[in-house]
Amino acid sequence: MKASTRWLITAAFAVWGARSARAAEVKIISNQSVTADTISAGELKSVFLLQKRALQDGSIVAPVVQKSGATQELFLKEYLDRNPEEVRAYYYGLVYTGKGLMPKELHSDAEVVAYVARTRGAIGYVSSAASSEGVKILAVVRQGHEPERRLLKRVEPEYPETLKRLHISGTVRLQLTISPKGNVDDVSVLGGNPILGEAAAKAAQQWVYAAAARRSTVEVSVPFELAP
Amino acid sequence: MQWRIFRLALLCFWAAGLGQAQEFKIHDRTVQVHGFASQGFVYTSGNNWLTMNSNAGSGAMTDMGLNLTSQFSDKLRVGAQVYDRNLGQLGQWHPSLDWAVADYRFKNWLGVRGGKVKTTLGLYNDSQDVSFAHVFALLPQGIYPTDLRDATIAHTGGDVYGNIGLQHRAGEIAYTAYAGRRSDSIYSGYPYLLQDWQVFFRSFQGWQYGGDLRWTTPLNGLTIGASRMNQSITGKGTFVSLFDPAAGLVPIERTTKTYWTNVFYGEYMVRRLRIDAEYRRDFFEIPYVPGVNLQTNIHAWYIAGSYRIGKHVEVGSYYSHYVVENTGGSSLAAIIGPTDPSEPWNHVYDKVISGQVDLNRFCYVKLEGHFMNGYGWATYPSGFYRQQNPQGFQPNTNALVLKTGFHF
Numbered sequence: 004m005k006a007s008t009r010w011l012i013t014a015a016f017a018v019w020g021a022r023s024a025r026a027a028e029v030k031i032i033s034n035q036s037v038t039a040d041t042i043s044a045g046e047l048k049s050v051f052l053l054q055k056r057a058l059q060d061g062s063i064v065a066p067v068v069q070k071s072g073a074t075q076e077l078f079l080k081e082y083l084d085r086n087p088e089e090v091r092a093y094y095y096g097l098v099y100t101g102k103g104l105m106p107k108e109l110h111s112d113a114e115v116v117a118y119v120a121r122t123r124g125a126i127g128y129v130s131s132a133a134s135s136e137g138v139k140i141l142a143v144v145r146q147g148h149e150p151e152r153r154l155l156k157r158v159e160p161e162y163p164e165t166l167k168r169l170h171i172s173g174t175v176r177l178q179l180t181i182s183p184k185g186n187v188d189d190v191s192v193l194g195g196n197p198i199l200g201e202a203a204a205k206a207a208q209q210w211v212y213a214a215a216a217r218r219s220t221v222e223v224s225v226p227f228e229l230a231p
Numbered sequence: 232m233q234w235r236i237f238r239l240a241l242l243c244f245w246a247a248g249l250g251q252a253q254e255f256k257i258h259d260r261t262v263q264v265h266g267f268a269s270q271g272f273v274y275t276s277g278n279n280w281l282t283m284n285s286n287a288g289s290g291a292m293t294d295m296g297l298n299l300t301s302q303f304s305d306k307l308r309v310g311a312q313v314y315d316r317n318l319g320q321l322g323q324w325h326p327s328l329d330w331a332v333a334d335y336r337f338k339n340w341l342g343v344r345g346g347k348v349k350t351t352l353g354l355y356n357d358s359q360d361v362s363f364a365h366v367f368a369l370l371p372q373g374i375y376p377t378d379l380r381d382a383t384i385a386h387t388g389g390d391v392y393g394n395i396g397l398q399h400r401a402g403e404i405a406y407t408a409y410a411g412r413r414s415d416s417i418y419s420g421y422p423y424l425l426q427d428w429q430v431f432f433r434s435f436q437g438w439q440y441g442g443d444l445r446w447t448t449p450l451n452g453l454t455i456g457a458s459r460m461n462q463s464i465t466g467k468g469t470f471v472s473l474f475d476p477a478a479g480l481v482p483i484e485r486t487t488k489t490y491w492t493n494v495f496y497g498e499y500m501v502r503r504l505r506i507d508a509e510y511r512r513d514f515f516e517i518p519y520v521p522g523v524n525l526q527t528n529i530h531a532w533y534i535a536g537s538y539r540i541g542k543h544v545e546v547g548s549y550y551s552h553y554v555v556e557n558t559g560g561s562s563l564a565a566i567i568g569p570t571d572p573s574e575p576w577n578h579v580y581d582k583v584i585s586g587q588v589d590l591n592r593f594c595y596v597k598l599e600g601h602f603m604n605g606y607g608w609a610t611y612p613s614g615f616y617r618q619q620n621p622q623g624f625q626p627n628t629n630a631l632v633l634k635t636g637f638h639f
Binding site: 124 | 267308331332334339361364451503539
């Protein structure tokens with residue numbers, strides 16, 4: 004492929020992707036001891052506001068935060084809806100009243116990944132471009148108005164070869180419509196690179212959720228990352 | 232004063248270094264160390280305020296705390312904090328155990344904490360010393376009177392608490408129920424005020440129990456809640472009888488007949504804007520002489536707003552409204568008649584503007600203007616004391632508060 008063509012494709016994807024930059028550029032990682040594969044946006048907020056220590060499946064988690072930087076700002080804005088100064092003041096409010104412990108603060112994606120990999124129950128956030136060697140990636144489920152559906156079978160998407168060659172990664176946001184039996188009836192791509200979105204949608208159609216009384220919709224984030 | 236600020240600045244730079252290394256290990260357990268200190272300067276026109284000689288400018292406004300906390304297991308956390316302060320004639324540099332807690336979280340919806348526990352009452356009671364967490368140098372004094380900090384700040388006993396997610400995206404409920412004993416420092420505002428009435432308490436303590444319920448609503452950023460506290464407090468000491476002053480100091484022991492507090496509050500945060508409001512009512516009744524009880528009935532509320540302009544600057548404003556009614560119960564009530572809240576000795580109306588600059592992650596400077604009408608002087612403190620205003624009170628007081636501090 005010519006360099007100019009390659010540049011054009013990359014630029015086009017970058018423009019498309021920018022629309023869904025924000026959550027798409029952050030991924031949630033946990034230590035392998037955490038049994039859950041997904042975490043709801045509400046749970047994530049409660050965990051990082053130190054209001055909950057246990058996930059729905061019973062896993063005990065301890066949040067790890069970044070001291071500063073774009074990833075920190077994106078995460079806080081997208082999932083906690085607060086700015087870094089507010090969150091820091093909130094943490095200190097707990098620390099100085101004996102009602103909480105300051106979460107582990109680290110400087111970079113690499114430090115967070117390394118700490119989460121070696122610390123039981125640790126849960127953190129890194130940019131989607133960061134390596135996730137030795138850690139687990141948790142898909143974030145954004146609930147509709149229905150009660151949460153537990154994911155029973157997850158099929159990982161295939162990484163499109165072209166994008167892999169171009170070193171394009173990212174996170175895709177999908178909206179799934181789930182039948183009462185638990186099958187995924189419909190998938191809409193809400194954000195992210197469209198080619199990655201297509202691959203994620205194809206995989207998500209094979210997912211199976213726990214049965215429920217009626218149809219429901221959920222939003223999920225599917226990260227695509229390149230091996231280091 | 233200048234020396235104090237210089238020392239604080241030095242500590243600030245020292246804290247910036249500490250920020251990188253604020254934990255150590257004992258037997259493989261990580262222990263976090265955190266601390267804070269602040270220094271204020273107050274200048275007033277009108278009345279002297281908060282037991283300071285503030286008309287001449289006063290720097291007698293210092294506080295500091297240091298804590299150690301460790302997560303012993305997934306569910307058990309222990310820690311303690313020492314706190315010391317000097318505010319005019321209050322505190323007087325007598326350090327106290329601010330809190331010492333063992334906290335066990337069984338489930339998200341059920342946890343217990345015991346020891347000396349900070350009391351959850353309204354939005355900021357437990358965190359009122361955490362000055363850098365809000366833009367204001369002084370929180371609305373009608374609800375959070377800094378001279379009466381001891382009255383509600385902590386109880387020695389226990390809490391049951393938890394968070395319960397509601398179905399159908401109805402938000403989340405956080406609850407706290409508590410019971411324990413309150414023990415005021417004799418260097419607190421109430422014993423100090425009573426000295427002017429020739430009552431000298433050696434101890435002022437008793438039972439407190441109550442609860443707090445707060446609902447994080449489905450509307451993003453909106454929290455509303457209510458708190459209740461019941462108390463039974465006994466003061467012991469000596470006094471000079473108005474009817475027989477020649478007898479000198481004679482023993483006194485008084486226990487409140489009724490003592491309760493209700494607080495209702497709401498907070499809304501959207502992007503960089505925070506708006507909060509609280510209403511509080513305190514009612515207590517103390518036997519004065521046989522057949523006569525002194526009743527104190529306080530209504531207070533505030534509305535506050537703050538906005539973060541950038542990474543380092545935040546501005547805010549509030550209006551605090553405080554009305555105190557003092558009546559003699561039973562037979563005296565008919566003679567004294569109802570309190571007129573429009574009289575300056577029965578209220579304090581405070582308009583405030585404030586700004587905070589964060590010098591770095593650890594240090595801040597606040598500048599605040601108070602424009603107060605009334606002095607609420609009565610048998611219960613409201614910031615203005617006769618000991619510092621022997622010539623009598625002025626109806627209006629303006630105050631300039633400069634406060635700086637650090638934390639790590």
